[in-house]
Amino acid sequence: xxxxxxxxxxxxxxxxxxxxxxxxxxxxxxxxxxxxxxxxxxxxxxxxxxxxxxxxxxxxxxxxxxxxxxxxxxxxxxxxxxxxxxxxxxxxxxxxxxxxxxxxxxxxxxxxxxxxxxxxxxxxxxxxxxx
Amino acid sequence: xxxxxxxxxxxxxxxxxxxxxxxxxxxxxxxxxxxxxxxxxxxxxxxxxxxxxxxxxxxxxxxxxxxxxxxxxxxxxxxxxxxxxxxxxxxxxxxxxxxxxxxxxxxxxxxxxxxxxxxxxxxxxxxxxxxxxxxxxxxxxxxxxxxxxxxxxxxxxxxxxxxxxxxxxxxxxxxxxxxxxxxxxxxxxxxxxxxxxxxxxxxxxxxxxxxxxxxxxxxxxxxxxxxxxxxxxxxxxxxxxxxxxxxxxxxxxxxxxxxxxxxxxxxxxxxxxxxxxxxxxxxxxxxxxxxxxxxxxxxxxxxxxxxxxxxxxxx
Numbered sequence: 345x346x347x348x349x350x351x352x353x354x355x356x357x358x359x360x361x362x363x364x365x366x367x368x369x370x371x372x373x374x375x376x377x378x379x380x381x382x383x384x385x386x387x388x389x390x391x392x393x394x395x396x397x398x399x400x401x402x403x404x405x406x407x408x409x410x411x412x413x414x415x416x417x418x419x420x421x422x423x424x425x426x427x428x429x430x431x432x433x434x435x436x437x438x439x440x441x442x443x444x445x446x447x448x449x450x451x452x453x454x455x456x457x458x459x460x461x462x463x464x465x466x467x468x469x470x471x472x473x474x475x
Numbered sequence: 476x477x478x479x480x481x482x483x484x485x486x487x488x489x490x491x492x493x494x495x496x497x498x499x500x501x502x503x504x505x506x507x508x509x510x511x512x513x514x515x516x517x518x519x520x521x522x523x524x525x526x527x528x529x530x531x532x533x534x535x536x537x538x539x540x541x542x543x544x545x546x547x548x549x550x551x552x553x554x555x556x557x558x559x560x561x562x563x564x565x566x567x568x569x570x571x572x573x574x575x576x577x578x579x580x581x582x583x584x585x586x587x588x589x590x591x592x593x594x595x596x597x598x599x600x601x602x603x604x605x606x607x608x609x610x611x612x613x614x615x616x617x618x619x620x621x622x623x624x625x626x627x628x629x630x631x632x633x634x635x636x637x638x639x640x641x642x643x644x645x646x647x648x649x650x651x652x653x654x655x656x657x658x659x660x661x662x663x664x665x666x667x668x669x670x671x672x673x674x675x676x677x678x679x680x681x682x683x684x685x686x687x688x689x690x691x692x693x694x695x696x697x698x699x700x701x702x703x704x705x706x707x708x709x710x711x712x713x714x715x716x717x718x719x720x721x722x723x724x725x726x727x728x729x730x731x732x733x734x735x736x737x738x739x740x741x742x743x744x745x746x747x748x749x750x751x752x753x754x755x756x757x758x759x760x761x762x763x764x765x766x767x768x769x770x771x772x773x774x775x776x777x778x779x780x781x782x783x784x785x786x787x788x789x790x
Contacts, residue, residue: 408718409716409717409718409735410735411716411735412493412497412715412716412734412735412736412737413497413713413714413715413716414714414716416493416737419489419490420488420489420490420493420737421489427735428716428735428736428737428739429718429735429740429741430541430687430689430691430739430740431540431541431542431689431739431740432540433540443540444540444687445683445684445686445687447686
């Protein structure tokens, strides 16, 4: 890392998020904000598959946080990710808004890698804000 | 038509346990709440009623994802219910219930109920402040804040609705029910107060596409800005998610702090709202960040400056 790293510039690449065992099957976990990002990253494990989305509802251009409480990102029956600002529902696997004010828009995916030891790292820049 | 303001807001939710936890942590008192839902009330008895979205006792849902099922308005007396019934029955169905209350839909399809208000009269001091040039509000040795100070919602303040047509909405509430426009944020909508309430607003409309129709937020009056910030800080410390604030609005002058909720809308603490009478002339300004608020802050973890490192130390 540069010795003159500017903390104002997000540099999330290779930032450690957490260990994969900290994300329980069927649960969501909000991590961060890390790496200079302003928003958390939502990690979800479904049927053994890990998904990662920026915790930023696309309803507003700046992206607003979606949980109603720490790690509370699902709707009541846990079928969808929900934004608890205005009730938008998102497909967990595709990030697409299927109901609510941002219908047809998508969550911002976060590329990640998992080390041999099970540590989850951000793999590429996650977009902080949409144009 | 002496409408005072919302007594209750009724929601059909998908997770009773989560909503019960949330409303209690927010500072509302559960009243006869079971696993089927119930009432969560403020200090004056106004509040939020939740049931499961499949509960057949609920009014029908909006044709959107919004969970608001009914707005229950309190009026001063039975004669006011008669007047509302007489006015609205000319062009829509008005249902008179056995307790004398009436149910009706507004022109956007929002379910309304009017009843003789259940709110209890409060007798509590507002936040007291001391300032040079003014008589002290707190006596000698009377402290302003302490760790365990109470900071509970006193009364249901206002509801904000997403509506597709501002003219239709204001026409119904002003022309048919006697609400008054106090100010207008053009591009968003008008602030309204009912005749029997001098608060700057108990109702505000925001113009949105039809598929967003519903409740954007609801708010509760606190005892002052300090109570608002203490309550909000406690709420964040418990893990709940701030959405906007704390800050202070320009129109209405009320302090605000908004939070996400499992009820599909925002919950707001508000404090120190302006009062108006019929001599007030409504202002209008375009909606925007500057017009919306005079100050805006964002909570951070507590810290305190100490002696700091010695001069020249790398820190």
